[in-house]
Amino acid sequence: MLPLYFGPADAPLFGAFHAPEAAARSIGVLLCQPLGHEYIRAHRTFNQLAASLARAGFPVLRFDYFGTGDSSGADEQASVARWTADVHTAIDELKDTASVERVAVLGLRLGATIALAAAETRADIARLVLWDPVIDGRAYLAELERLQRQWLKSRPGSRWFTFRPGVEEIFGFPMPGPLRREIESLALSAAPRRGMRVDVVGSLGHEGYAPWVSALQARHAAVHWHELPVRGDWTEPDQVHVGVMPAGVLQHLSALMSGRPA
Amino acid sequence: MSERALTIAAGGGATLVGILSAPASGIPRGLPVAIILNAGLIHRVGPHRLHVRLARRLAEAGIASLRLDLSGRGDSDARGDDLSFAQSGIVEVRAAIDHLEQSIGARRFVLLGICSGADTSGQVACLDPRVTGVVAIEGATYPTRKAMRRYYVRRLGRLDSWVNTLTGRNAIGRRLFGRCRKAALSGEAAVPLAPARAVGDEPRRAVGAALQMLVDRGVHIMTVFTGSTPVYNYVGQVADAFPEVRFGDQLREMYYPRANHTFTRMPEQAVLIGDVVAWMRERFDATLEARDAAPDWPMAEELTEVVHL
Numbered sequence: 001m002l003p004l005y006f007g008p009a010d011a012p013l014f015g016a017f018h019a020p021e022a023a024a025r026s027i028g029v030l031l032c033q034p035l036g037h038e039y040i041r042a043h044r045t046f047n048q049l050a051a052s053l054a055r056a057g058f059p060v061l062r063f064d065y066f067g068t069g070d071s072s073g074a075d076e077q078a079s080v081a082r083w084t085a086d087v088h089t090a091i092d093e094l095k096d097t098a099s100v101e102r103v104a105v106l107g108l109r110l111g112a113t114i115a116l117a118a119a120e121t122r123a124d125i126a127r128l129v130l131w132d133p134v135i136d137g138r139a140y141l142a143e144l145e146r147l148q149r150q151w152l153k154s155r156p157g158s159r160w161f162t163f164r165p166g167v168e169e170i171f172g173f174p175m176p177g178p179l180r181r182e183i184e185s186l187a188l189s190a191a192p193r194r195g196m197r198v199d200v201v202g203s204l205g206h207e208g209y210a211p212w213v214s215a216l217q218a219r220h221a222a223v224h225w226h227e228l229p230v231r232g233d234w235t236e237p238d239q240v241h242v243g244v245m246p247a248g249v250l251q252h253l254s255a256l257m258s259g260r261p262a
Numbered sequence: 263m264s265e266r267a268l269t270i271a272a273g274g275g276a277t278l279v280g281i282l283s284a285p286a287s288g289i290p291r292g293l294p295v296a297i298i299l300n301a302g303l304i305h306r307v308g309p310h311r312l313h314v315r316l317a318r319r320l321a322e323a324g325i326a327s328l329r330l331d332l333s334g335r336g337d338s339d340a341r342g343d344d345l346s347f348a349q350s351g352i353v354e355v356r357a358a359i360d361h362l363e364q365s366i367g368a369r370r371f372v373l374l375g376i377c378s379g380a381d382t383s384g385q386v387a388c389l390d391p392r393v394t395g396v397v398a399i400e401g402a403t404y405p406t407r408k409a410m411r412r413y414y415v416r417r418l419g420r421l422d423s424w425v426n427t428l429t430g431r432n433a434i435g436r437r438l439f440g441r442c443r444k445a446a447l448s449g450e451a452a453v454p455l456a457p458a459r460a461v462g463d464e465p466r467r468a469v470g471a472a473l474q475m476l477v478d479r480g481v482h483i484m485t486v487f488t489g490s491t492p493v494y495n496y497v498g499q500v501a502d503a504f505p506e507v508r509f510g511d512q513l514r515e516m517y518y519p520r521a522n523h524t525f526t527r528m529p530e531q532a533v534l535i536g537d538v539v540a541w542m543r544e545r546f547d548a549t550l551e552a553r554d555a556a557p558d559w560p561m562a563e564e565l566t567e568v569v570h571l
Contacts, residue, residue: 003267003279003337014267014281016337043305047337069307070265070281070314151526172310172526 001051006063006093013086014070015063016047017097018054025057027126028100029257030090032107032115035083036144037171038234039068042108045249049106052254059098063090065114075174080114080182087118095124102126104257109234110134113186119196129256131201132232135212137186144170188212198223199256203232228252263321268365272333272357274341274350280306280330280358282366283317289326293546294370294394295362296320296327297355299379301524305336309376309524316374316535323539326368330358332382351382352389359392370394372482372542376524377401387481388472395545396476397538399486400523404466404503405493412495470504477512482545484514486534490523514541 002019005012031046033039050060064071065086067078091103104127107115112133119125134140148170168175198220202209204227217223230248263286270278289295298313300306306329307314317327331338332354341350355373362368372395373383380401387393405413417423426432476483487494497517501509516537521530 001279001337003269005265005267012265016279037310040304040307040309043336044303069311070267072265075311169528172312172524172528172531174528 007089011072018050018060020057020059021055022057028059028094028098028103029053030105031062032111034109034111036173038109056258061094083114084117127197129199132206135188137183201226201228203228206232270361272354274343276333276339276341279337280328282328283321284326285321285324294372295368296372298329299375300332300335301376302378306331319535319539352385355386395482397484403494406502409499470507474507482512484541486516488521489519
């Protein structure tokens with residue numbers, strides 16, 4: 001694995017490139033991580049997933065969006081529009097580094113939503129894998145805020161704390177007003193380009209995707225639904241500060257990407 | 263401020279990944295380099311990206327830092343040998359110190375970590391004379407009589423303590439009313455009366471001797487505790503717990519009773535970062551005279567593993 005900085009010299013992004021360890025495939029894989037506390041939880045799993053895909057012959061790039069992780073920028077400067085632009089920058093970097101013409105993009109939670117938005121305008125994305133995507137930004141934020149309030153109630157000195165939109169934070173990450181409004185307006189209405197395969201992967205506890213997947217399938221033939229037999233406890237209060245994810249995720253996602261049974 | 267990705271060979275087949283943050287003017291020769299260790303299993307950006315914010319504030323204050331993933335965490339490989347968690351932490355931090363000494367000429371280091379990172383910081387400091395400062399955040403606690411008195415007085419004032427006692431859910435309640443009362447009274451099962459969390463494993467006397475050794479070596483120590491460690495509950499408790507240690511002005515105790523173990527709320531993160539940066543400047547500023555006398559180490563491309571594809 002090669003850690004690297006790429007993108008604009010005045011605002012570099014951190015990335016981790018995993019070179020293929022088996023006979024190289026002609027398609028690269030870009031991993032789009034989730035945001036906020038979900039990013040912290042998913043990090044090691046994404047590292048391991050990238051390593052697993054590299055062993056299967058894929059060149060893989062993971063990266064941190066602007067204002068997140070080790071990338072440049074303060075948290076408060078981040079925006080969905082910027083993150084979407086970062087996906088384009090990362091795809092170009094992956095194609096250039098791995099000398100591939102086409103890529104698959106796998107995104108988790110908000111990372112999946114951003115990946116789908118970026119895919120609308122690109123012809124070089126052969127495949128999208130959307131894992132527990134955020135399909136309703138308003139509901140996503142409402143759930144995060146509910147969890148934040150619930151957590152705050154358990155803290156000393158928080159009894160009189162009330163949630164005030166526009167000046168808040170979610171589990172230690174800022175949620176400034178402009179970012180909040182961008183996320184609230186997210187609704188997965190994007191139509192994947194014809195010829196692109198789309199896999200929607202839902203963890204246990206995320207069965208609510210059925211109507212959205214059906215609507216997507218009605219518009220786009222190559223949409224496939226997969227159930228991941230592990231729990232996606234993104235909203236468990238006891239889990240939000242934990243940097244680990246359930247076992248079983250890796251083999252299922254690796255198998256899905258490699259086209260072999262789990 | 264500039265940041266570069268480093269890879270460090272740490273033995274046992276593990277390559278570690280870290281990010282070196284340096285002030286815009288380069289890495290100052292006179293000041294120590296801070297090494298920020300993992301908080302438990304959370305990767306090098308820290309809980310809520312706290313380590314990144316701290317590293318960048320340190321760089322603005324003229325202090326370079328390396329935020330490091332130890333083996334098996336973040337982007338670093340798992341080890342192939344059979345070193346224990348504690349042993350591997352010590353070996354790997356020393357490998358990082360060696361690396362920074364050879365690559366950028368750093369000679370002195372301040373180790374900083376939350377929870378397991380605090381413990382590793384102290385262990386390495388005892389073994390490596392290049393460590394001149396330790397910031398131990400939410401590390402091991404050694405309760406004093408005063409701390410236990412304050413702990414129980416606070417508990418007495420809380421309704422849930424009484425409910426838990428009457429329903430046999432806490433240690434005292436279990437003794438008085440719980441299912442394991444009989445076993446507890448007969449001594450067959452240990453039902454600890456002391457709160458369970460974060461009491462140091464090492465014998466107090468041995469830790470005191472280690473602290474005296476560090477102080478004699480000139481190491482500056484900052485301890486940080488939060489409301490998540492209820493058996494630390496007043497500033498001065500570390501000094502009280504080790505009355506035989508002559509700390510002089512080399513111990514700074516910070517207590518944030520409203521903060522939690524990983525400083526989740528952003529205002530508390532900001533206070534912690536400000537206090538750590540101010541302490542670093544205050545404790546190590548005397549060396550700035552040496553810095554003024556000699557040019558800073560440049561962030562020369564050939565001295566670090568700059569990876570720009």
